[in-house]
Amino acid sequence: MRIAPLCSSSSANSSYIGMGGAGGGVLVDAGCGYKTLLDCLSLCRTDVSAIRAVLVTHEHTDHVKGLKQFTKHNDVPVYASRGTAGFLLTNGYIYNEKNLRDLSELPNAPVDFEIKAFKTPHDSAESVGFSLVAPNGYKIAYFTDLGEITDSVREGAAGADFVFIEANYDADMLRRNDAYPPYVVERISSRLGHLSNADSAEYVSRLAQSGTTRFMLAHLSRENNSPRLAYASVVGKLSDCGMRLNRDYTLDVAGVRTAGEYAAV
Ligand SMILES: [Zn+2]
Ligand SMILES: [Zn+2]
Incomplete structure (x- = not known):
């Protein structure tokens, strides 16, 4: 498989995950404009016709x-949870409503791999992650x-x-960010907000110890994080656990916009 x-x-968030070649795949979320999406796909040498379904994490x-x-x-x-689908329908996010599918229909998705939410x-409303x-x-x-x-x-x-996981913010940067009112800081760091670099590093270390070997950090805040900080946070935590980069695991950071790279797995 390949994940781009x-x-x-x-x-803006969107990824292509597929079999490579003629196998086809899925688009997870469609958070950028259509032209940008086509440009990004083409940089990753993937034709839009390879996309056989869209998986929506949330609205x-x-x-x-x-x-x-x-x-x-x-x-x-387009596969979405009931809660997400309700929002998409009410707000006109689906061009042809007949294409909307409940998550319970994922076993029938027109791809050669198994998808679960x-x-x-x-x-x-009702957010989900996916396993493929x-x-x-x-x-x-x-x-x-x-x-x-x-x-x-x-x-x-x-x-x-392979785990594609959020590392949204550096806790110190978020705390020191004067542009963010306290309620926004509270929202981001709450149990219904986002994972910090430290949260992500902690869970990555557990996954690495239970056999996951490849990680990609994603959804980094441009205001309260940097790829360098997120990367260092995970490498440091795993090193504390005796795990070495590129020996026991690999680590990448998803860019704001792809430069054409993808992980072939
Ligand atoms: Zn969100
Ligand atoms: Zn988001």
């Missing part, structure tokens, strides 16, 4: 901004926008080979 983070930040703008345009140009099923704790398992058993777990690691997330990520 097309855009990833607090303002926040940075995840669905481009959904209406995408569904206008691509007649593919799991609940994530976030201040949205290739025919050879290789498992990817994908989750951003969550305030804490819950049992449902642990279950969803159990046994994953």
